[in-house]
Amino acid sequence: MNKEDIFFKATGLKVKNISLLGGMTNINFLVTSTDDEKFVLRISGINSNELISREKEFYIQNKMHEFGFGVETIYFDSISGTKITKFLSNAINLTPKNISNFLPQIALHLKSLHNLKIKLKYEFNPFIEMQKYIQISKTSINLIPNFQDGLKLFWFLRDEIYNINRKYHDKDMILVPTHGDLVPENILITDNNEVVFIDWEYAGANDPCWDLASVFVEGNLSKKEEDKFLKYYDPTQDELEKIEIYKGLMDLLWSAWSIAKTSNEQNYLEYGQKRLNDALRRKYF
Numbered sequence: 001m002n003k004e005d006i007f008f009k010a011t012g013l014k015v016k017n018i019s020l021l022g023g024m025t026n027i028n029f030l031v032t033s034t035d036d037e038k039f040v041l042r043i044s045g046i047n048s049n050e051l052i053s054r055e056k057e058f059y060i061q062n063k064m065h066e067f068g069f070g071v072e073t074i075y076f077d078s079i080s081g082t083k084i085t086k087f088l089s090n091a092i093n094l095t096p097k098n099i100s101n102f103l104p105q106i107a108l109h110l111k112s113l114h115n116l117k118i119k120l121k122y123e124f125n126p127f128i129e130m131q132k133y134i135q136i137s138k139t140s141i142n143l144i145p146n147f148q149d150g151l152k153l154f155w156f157l158r159d160e161i162y163n164i165n166r167k168y169h170d171k172d173m174i175l176v177p178t179h180g181d182l183v184p185e186n187i188l189i190t191d192n193n194e195v196v197f198i199d200w201e202y203a204g205a206n207d208p209c210w211d212l213a214s215v216f217v218e219g220n221l222s223k224k225e226e227d228k229f230l231k232y233y234d235p236t237q238d239e240l241e242k243i244e245i246y247k248g249l250m251d252l253l254w255s256a257w258s259i260a261k262t263s264n265e266q267n268y269l270e271y272g273q274k275r276l277n278d279a280l281r282r283k284y285f
Helices: 003-011 054-066 099-114 126-143 147-169 208-218 223-233 237-261 269-281
Strands: 015-022 026-033 038-044 073-076 083-086 091-093 176-178 187-190 195-197 204-206
Touching: 003 015, 003 026, 003 038, 003 073, 003 083, 054 073, 099 176, 099 187, 099 195, 099 208, 099 223, 126 147, 126 237, 147 237, 147 269, 176 208, 204 208, 208 223, 208 237, 237 269
Parallel strands: none
Antiparallel strands: 015 026, 026 038, 038 083, 073 083, 091 187, 176 204, 187 195
């Protein structure tokens, strides 16, 4: 079934125009219907449904929209992973080049997400995700040289997170609502200067420092820009101690993701090697 037929079957609307938006985990298209309404059509990428629970994503995306985060979902197929959301015509996607212009707004919006007093029924646990990616990859895990060194570092850093949490909170993990994948392109700024987070595939209950590390690493922020962000976010002492550690954990998890995602049709190993190298170069303490 082609994209136009998928869209019509899901919405009952005919397509006037369709264009590629891009994506790594999936492929996204901007669809304009014959009555000039605009939508984003998401088609799952190769192996994506092995890596992501679409049932979990659907639950969290709806829950976040209920609390004022994210965009309205028009259609969601939890089997295929096909999703259709409203396109915000009055908003722009951020990029690493312009994200620094909006740090106060993003910090305050992210803090409000982390402060939501709700208990999500799903977690995004990076340590369980790592085990899943390794299982999916099997012997391919060695496609990236020195990845075993990265795994040793990953479990060492996990134990450091546990130690900090036990020191301050007497438990292994701190869990709040998180987005999980705050690349600049998943952050929209409206013409009213409001922040909107999109693409909640890696969302769930997780440590808020995962999101902080995500903004910093994926946005390629300088130390000065990170400090500006944190001024508005106002982290606790234990959070300050965990951010650098989570940067490395994130690099290593996405390195493993790149191996699990690689197939005959798509190769993400160069990306995975870079994330591994970044993790091995970081200074954590």
